[in-house]
Amino acid sequence: MLTLTFFNHAGGAAKTSLALNTGHALAQAGLRVLLIDLDPQANLSAWLGHGLVPDEQTAFGVAVSGDARLPEPLRTHGLSLIPSNLHMALSEGQMMAQEGATLNLRYALEAVQGHYDLVLVDSPPSLGKLAVLAALAADRLVVPVPTRAKGLNGLPGVLAAxxxxxxxxxxxxxxxxxxxxxxxxxxxxxxxxxxxxxxxQPLAQPLNYRPATWNDSAGAGEPIGVFAPNSPAAQEVRALAQEIADQTGLKVTVSRG
Known part of the structure; x- marks a missing residue:
């Protein structure tokens, strides 16, 4: 089981979009994919129609307790999902009082080895305890960088973290x-x-700015590969999913459609 965390402390970098949509493309290619939403804004969860869930359905328990297990995930569009909610933000205060709490998710994932081929974690846009929890759970980080001055200027912070x-x-x-x-x-x-x-290095091919397709997909509550499977945006997602697989050692071939 490989765990990848989509990480950038800046907002608007497309972490959520990439986690959800490359996850869907890799699930369509035959992998058993678990998505974990750690962002209290819960945009990934809302995109998949699970914006309002009780705390017990989220990773809150795991964040604050080294003995907790991950909840039973929801199933949607061929993906397994552990959603988030606004209360996830409250976990950071409890984590600060516990030595080693930022490794809790890493340990909890050991209990589901063999259940999934790939775990994708959507981290919050911050450098707080939840972002550390997400990063330390990973085998590798996937770092989206907007091709804007903001993206370039934020890189030293990402690398320092x-x-x-x-x-x-x-x-x-x-x-x-x-x-x-x-x-x-x-x-x-x-x-x-x-x-x-x-x-x-390694640097993927750029993901083009296509706001209409992405926004409409989110509004419809569907991965882009479901909402507009033949669109240029969906083709780019599938190509990126293959790049992620190739760079992280996943033995899978993603159809280009």
Whole structure:
């Protein structure tokens, strides 16, 4: 079982979109995929129609207790989902009072080894305890980076956080950097992409800025591969899912549609 956490402390980088949609593409390719939403905003959960769930259905118990087990996941669109809710934010205060609490999810996942091929964790846009919990649970991080000045300027913070996390998990590293929100018509985007290519490895092909398709998919409560399976956005998602698989050692072939 491989665990990947979609990580960037900045909001709007497309962590949720990529976790959900590449997860769906990899599930369609035959993998048993578990999504874990750790963001109190619960956007991933809401996208899949589970925006209002009790605390017992979330990872709250695991976050605050080293003895807790993950709840039984929900099933939707071929995916298993442990959703989030606003109360997840309250777990951070309890985690601060417990030494080693940020490794709780890592330990809880050991109990479901063999149940899944792939676990994808959607981390919150922060450097708080929940983001650390998400990062330390991972075998690899997937880091979306918007092709904007904000994305480029935020990279030192991401890399500094990774170095901090390695004190507890020396083997932790980035499996793939993913340029997002790319618009090739914009010279600024092209310049940022060139800078990312010069600085980062491994770097995926950029994910193009297609707000209408992405927003409509979220509004419909469906992965983009269900909502618009033949769209350019869905084709890019499948290509990215294959890149993630190739870079992290998953033995799977994702259909390009």
């Amino acid at each position: 990774l170095n901090t996390y390695r004190r507890l998990r020396p083997e932790l590293r980035v499996g793939l950097f993913v340029p997002t929100l790319y618009d090739s018509r914009n010279s600024h985007d092209r310049e940022v992409l060139a800078a990312l290519r010069a600085q980062l």
